[in-house]
Amino acid sequence: MGDVKLEHVSKHYDDVTAVDDMNLEINDGEFICLVGPSGCGKSTTMEMIAGLTIPSEGKVFIGDREVTNLPPKDRGVAMVFQNIALFPHMDVYDNISFGLRLRNYDKEEIDRRVERASEIVQLGGMLERMPDEMSGGQRQRVAIARAIVRNPDVFLMDEPLANLDAKLRVHMRTELQRLHKELDTTIVYVTHDQAEAMTMSDRIAVIDSGQLQQIDPPLVCYNEPANLFVAGFIGSPSMNFLDGEITENGFVSTNIDVEFDPANVGVEVGRDVTMGIRPEDVYLVQNERQVANPTHRIEATTDVLEPMGDEIFVYLKLAEEAHADLEEASVAANDQLLMSVSPDSDIEEDRDVEVVLDRTRVHLFDTETGIALSHGIESTIQASGPADAEAESDD
Ligand code: ADP
Numbered sequence: 001m002g003d004v005k006l007e008h009v010s011k012h013y014d015d016v017t018a019v020d021d022m023n024l025e026i027n028d029g030e031f032i033c034l035v036g037p038s039g040c041g042k043s044t045t046m047e048m049i050a051g052l053t054i055p056s057e058g059k060v061f062i063g064d065r066e067v068t069n070l071p072p073k074d075r076g077v078a079m080v081f082q083n084i085a086l087f088p089h090m091d092v093y094d095n096i097s098f099g100l101r102l103r104n105y106d107k108e109e110i111d112r113r114v115e116r117a118s119e120i121v122q123l124g125g126m127l128e129r130m131p132d133e134m135s136g137g138q139r140q141r142v143a144i145a146r147a148i149v150r151n152p153d154v155f156l157m158d159e160p161l162a163n164l165d166a167k168l169r170v171h172m173r174t175e176l177q178r179l180h181k182e183l184d185t186t187i188v189y190v191t192h193d194q195a196e197a198m199t200m201s202d203r204i205a206v207i208d209s210g211q212l213q214q215i216d217p218p219l220v221c222y223n224e225p226a227n228l229f230v231a232g233f234i235g236s237p238s239m240n241f242l243d244g245e246i247t248e249n250g251f252v253s254t255n256i257d258v259e260f261d262p263a264n265v266g267v268e269v270g271r272d273v274t275m276g277i278r279p280e281d282v283y284l285v286q287n288e289r290q291v292a293n294p295t296h297r298i299e300a301t302t303d304v305l306e307p308m309g310d311e312i313f314v315y316l317k318l319a320e321e322a323h324a325d326l327e328e329a330s331v332a333a334n335d336q337l338l339m340s341v342s343p344d345s346d347i348e349e350d351r352d353v354e355v356v357l358d359r360t361r362v363h364l365f366d367t368e369t370g371i372a373l374s375h376g377i378e379s380t381i382q383a384s385g386p387a388d389a390e391a392e393s394d395d
Contacts, residue, residue, distance in 0.1 A: 001063035002028045002076075002153035002186030004049055009058030010210075011044050018044040020210035022058070031180045031187045032215075033197035036207035036233070042190045043158055045207070049188060050156050051075050062154060075154075078147035082159040084139050086131040092118070093127040096145045110149075117148035120182055121175070137168045141175075148183065155183075158190045173200055194234050198222070206230045228370035231276050231363060237313060239276045242334050243367055246271045250377075251364065255318035255335050258295050258362055258377065265364065265374045272367040279313065281361035282339040284347070285354040294356035300337065302351045307343065314339045314347055316355065 004026040011019040019041040026032050034042045047053035048060055051072035060068045067075050086095050093114060094101075100110045118124050121141040131139055140160060147155060157176075161169045177200055180187055191197055197204045198218040205215040206229070214226040218234075225231035231239045244253025246267050250260040253275065262269055288294050299319040306313040316337040339355060341347055360376040 003061075003063060004154060004186065004188065005061040006045070006048070007059045007061070009045075009048060009055045009060060011041075011048060011053060012056045017210050019048070019055075022210070022212055024205060024212060024215065026186060026188060028063075029184050029186055031177075031189065031200060031202045032205060033189045033191055033201040033203075034205050034207060035191055035194055035197040036213075038192055040207045041210040042192070042207055044210075046156055046158055046188060046190050049075075049154070050077055050079055076152055077154045077156050078150045078152035080140075080143050080147050080155065080157045080160045082162045084136075084143045084163075086139055086142055088131050091128050091130055092123060092134075092142050095131070095142050096127075096149055099146065100149055113149040113151075114145075117145040120148060120179060121145045135168075136164050137172060140164065140172065144179070148179075152185065154186045154188060156188050159192070160189075161196070162191075169196075176200060195236060198234070204234070206233060208233075224372070224375045225276075225363070226372055228274060228276070228365045228372075231365065231372070235278060237279055237338055237340075239278050239363070240282070240337050241365075242275045242337075244273060244275060246273055251275050251362075253334070254320055256295075256298055256337075256357075258357065258359065260359075260377045265377055267364060267373050273373065274365045274367045274370075276363035276365060277337075277357050277361060279338045279340040280311075281358040282316075282337060283356050283358065284339075284341060284345070285356060287341075288356050291356060291358045293359045295359055295362075297354040297356055300353055300355055302347060302349055302353055305347065305349055310343060311340045312343055312345060312347065314341055316353070 006022050006024040009019060009022045010017065022045060034045055036042055044053060048055050051067065051070055054069060059066055062075055062077065087098065090098070096114050096117060097110045100113065118127060121144050123138065123141055123145060126138065161172050164172060173196060189200065201218060203215055203217050204221050206213040206221060208229045214221055214230045221230055221234045225234060228241070232241070242253045242256055244251050246262050246269050248262070248269060249257070250262065251258040251273060256275065258275065267273065283291050283294070285297055300316040303315040303317050316339055318335045318337055362377050363372060364374040365372050
């Protein structure tokens with residue numbers, strides 16, 4: 001069985017805590033990506049599952065066995081790394097079968113496994129090629145086949161596509177998804193690339209500073225990020241953030257206000273909050289009708305435009321909101337907002353525009369702790385209608 005469980009696992013190196021009290025449950029057959037910035041502890045977490053690193057604290061389970069102190073060979077795992085270490089003097093067949101030959105499997109069994117694995121990674125006709133006669137992508141497939149022949153319960157992959165060029169990387173992503181479907185085996189995959197994590201995994205484990213921030217399906221991490229870190233890390237370009245505070249009228253900041261009844265969102269008046277909105281949830285006022293529940297119009301000036309082909313990124317400079325109830329000094333001004341518009345838009349640089357935000361896509365976070373307070377504020381406003389009416393009729 002390929003479930004993997006980390007129970008209160010930490011790893012300290014002198015005064016560096018690489019992994020900090022990690023609790024992780026990976027289901028049998030799941031494709032999980034460990035994702036986070038460089039140095040956040042992804043590889044160390046993976047190495048503790050693999051048995052290459054022993055935790056300072058906590059326990060590791062694979063299936064129903066505790067494996068915390070077992071060597072890698074006794075864990076039923078197979079690893080694929082970023083640096084593909086193929087034996088240069090061996091052909092593809094010998095590279096794939098090396099581990100099996102070392103373990104004295106009989107020739108027929110080795111042939112059978114190599115044939116199946118090489119078919120899965122589509123290297124069937126290349127078993128006699130030498131590594132230097134192959135492309136980077138083909139060599140990486142040999143490395144994956146070498147892992148497949150071991151029939152592991154769990155595949156561990158640490159940035160296996162990092163050294164490939166962009167096009168091949170995208171192609172290999174699809175191959176890995178196909179491989180996962182075909183093998184129906186647990187895959188734990190380390191990457192710093194959130195796009196890779198979003199496209200391949202059943203669930204993403206987002207890690208920062210050695211701590212698990214959120215583990216959820218990709219779209220849940222995208223639409224309902226648990227905190228500011230996940231909100232900023234998942235999605236490219238990143239979510240816009242504006243610091244402000246909660247008043248009787250909702251969120252106010254130097255540059256953007258969003259009206260709502262704080263009681264309906266469950267946030268108390270006076271709290272410092274950070275509002276988040278993704279670039280695709282900011283609309284030019286002429287497209288306002290595409291938004292079911294827009295905010296009031298916000299004045300801005302277009303700054304730099306970045307045409308991407310399928311969309312244009314527009315950097316906006318915001319005008320100051322005119323309101324009296326904000327304690328100016330308490331809120332840092334952020335007059336930048338990134339908007340994405342369709343490529344057929346006739347937008348130009350240095351123009352005065354008005355934009356609206358989709359209220360259902362407005363996120364609120366506690367500024368101090370970073371914890372998410374609310375994702376979308378439309379439903380709570382609408383829900384307040386009938387509830388209020390009921391309360392009134394009760395009177
Ligand atoms: P990631 O894979 O997310 O880039 P790592 O797990 O490699 O991060 O590293 C997490 C932290 O632990 C980093 O600060 C790194 O410098 C530190 N670290 C990792 N391995 C060692 C080691 N063998 N000795 C000392 N520090 C280490």
